[in-house]
Amino acid sequence: MQVKEIELHDDLSSLVSLINNAMWDDANEISVFxxxxxxxxxxxxxxxxxxxxxxxxxxxxxxxxxxxxxxxKEQWLYIDEVDVCVNFRKLGVGKYMMKSLLTIAKAHNCTEAWLGTETDNKAANALYSSLKPTEIEEFIGFNFDLEN
Structure with missing residues (x-):
């Protein structure tokens, strides 16, 4: 297993093809890249x-x-998405990516990292809890559709 931080000079065309042809499901909410x-x-x-x-x-x-x-002037990392392909679940992929994100945050002198997930997403909640967060918050999220 290898995690790579993607940069502009990487072969984005090949990466996009790999992402779009990977095995995702509704839990991933992956859009076409x-x-x-x-x-x-x-x-x-x-x-x-x-x-x-x-x-x-x-x-x-x-x-x-x-x-x-x-x-x-404190920096922090906001983690937007962590998605694991259906055929690679339960192999530690999510945990490996999360640990990589936390390492990147430390390298950028971030004082904290934050993410949210749905309360009924048992897999995500188990993953994030296993990483021993300093705090687990309950909150209500609001989404505003700005296209109408």
């Missing part, structure tokens, strides 16, 4: 995108952003 969108994402200075490989196949992907608080 394209090179232009991934390039725009990676062009921002604050983004992190990981690809996890097993035997040259995509086993999972993760995205995050390094943020700065509007006070104290």
């Amino acid at each position: 394209d090179v232009e969108s991934l390039t725009a994402y990676l062009s921002r200075q604050d983004t992190v995108f990981l690809a996890c490989y097993i035997d040259e196949q995509i086993a999972g992907i993760a995205s995050a952003r390094i943020e700065i608080k509007p006070y104290g």
